[in-house]
Amino acid sequence: MLSLMKKILIAEDDNFLASLLLSEFHNAGFDAMGAIDGVDAVGKVKSWTPDILLLDILMPNKDGYAVLEELRADPSFTKLPIIIFTNLGESGDIERVKKLGITDYLVKANTTPKAILEKVEEVLARV
Numbered sequence: 001m002l003s004l005m006k007k008i009l010i011a012e013d014d015n016f017l018a019s020l021l022l023s024e025f026h027n028a029g030f031d032a033m034g035a036i037d038g039v040d041a042v043g044k045v046k047s048w049t050p051d052i053l054l055l056d057i058l059m060p061n062k063d064g065y066a067v068l069e070e071l072r073a074d075p076s077f078t079k080l081p082i083i084i085f086t087n088l089g090e091s092g093d094i095e096r097v098k099k100l101g102i103t104d105y106l107v108k109a110n111t112t113p114k115a116i117l118e119k120v121e122e123v124l125a126r127v
Contacts, residue, residue, distance in 0.1 A: 052070025
């Protein structure tokens with residue numbers, strides 16, 4: 001049977017926050033998977049092909065900037081919706097990822113899991 005569940009990959013190295021977000025998305029009917037760092041995130045995007053990526057910037061092994069650069073350089077993933085989810089809120093950080101083709105930008109400290117879910121659903125409704 002073909003699943004109509006949307007697939008979201010959550011690239012977040014904070015285990016508590018990742019678990020909280022995975023629960024939120026599972027409860028909302030998403031097929032949600034986590035990635036613990038940037039290397040893991042790129043591998044899972046390429047093998048699992050999510051419908052959307054929620055991406056932290058500050059992660060071990062490969063940061064979110066490098067993940068974005070690698071994915072946007074691959075023609076298979078130039079249209080993948082990517083929402084940055086980070087504590088970096090400086091305009092320079094935002095401009096840098098906007099140039100790499102992000103879909104949206106959320107600051108962790110200002111955003112609840114419910115608001116993240118709503119933003120993801122809003123983005124997926126547009127694609």
